[in-house]
Amino acid sequence: MKDYSLAPRVLVTGGAGFLGSHLCERLLADGAEVLCVDNFFTGTRANIRHLLGNPRFELLRHDVTFPLYVEVDQIYNLACPASPNHYQFDPVQTTKTSVIGAINLLGLAKRTKARILQASTSEVYGDPTMHPQPESYWGNVNPHGPRACYDEGKRCAETLFFDYHRQHKVDIRVIRIFNTYGARMHPNDGRVISNFIVQALLGRDLTIYGDGSQTRSFCFVDDLIDAMVRMMNRNHGLTGPVNVGNPAEMTVLELARTIVRYTGSRSGIVHCPAAHDDPKQRRPDISLAREKLGWEPKVDLETGLQRTIEYFRQMFDFPNVSAAVANWR
């Protein structure tokens, strides 16, 4: 059993990404020593530049598909491109990142007796036939469609986590993250909130795939990080999986209209053909997170969207905005 009264040495894989950079920030604020590991596929130094001067923060460029030998007490495994644009760019590498990455990090957890948390996803439910989705639902995933590299990779990673737990007694935590948004989302990642905000700020039409009646629920990043840290630090042996997200549901069309209003943009809304295997409904059942973690989201959509819009406004606060978005790294 680890002694968590000492400042834990925490490894965050994917630490230079959207969620990872917020997690590193939070862990440093809580007094941890943080080792951020990233291969910068979708993450960027800009996300963690403000942390580089902190003596308890260390950055390592490394690809999790290769073994890593370090001494740590806790591991948050976030490394994996999360948006369809990015994970479909090199689908074989996406599956490798989820599956071989999980094997490498579970091996590290086994050797160091570290507790390890997997950032799994609502995509393990695929296009759900049950609504909202409780953790007991096994999902409806197309195993060979263009999203399978991500969905099945994450499902296999969950399998590995539970097998390492049963077979090798590794102390695991699995959370299934539903759509999360906030500052440091990649402006080109094609995720619905960042897409709409960027389009609205650039005065371009907002593109909706399908008729816009598909529903989504959106969790603000601060709430999500809070749930993640709670899950890691609960000492009652809760392995999960635990759904984490905001159950407030809205249609994509409503979201587009809301963002046009909040940005004060003159953009219109256009419809494009629906994306392949795009789920029609997505909303978490968070009863388990409420009961076991004493957690529920606190930030409402208006507050979260205003803060996210402000981030993108500042990012675009220089003359050649379109080029900045196109070249963002």
Ligand SMILES: NC(=O)c1ccc[n+]([C@@H]2O[C@H](COP(=O)([O-])OP(=O)(O)OC[C@H]3O[C@@H](n4cnc5c(N)ncnc54)[C@H](O)[C@@H]3O)[C@@H](O)[C@H]2O)c1
């Ligand atoms: N943001 C969401 O709404 C959401 C929803 C469900 C699950 N998740 C999960 O949370 C995690 C973080 O997502 P995010 O939104 O921050 O995405 P992101 O793309 O911003 O971050 C992923 C990070 O992992 C890094 N990475 C990718 N492949 C790697 C590899 N082989 N080795 C080392 N680093 C690698 C990237 O460079 C990036 O910094 C992902 O595992 C994702 O599946 C996110």
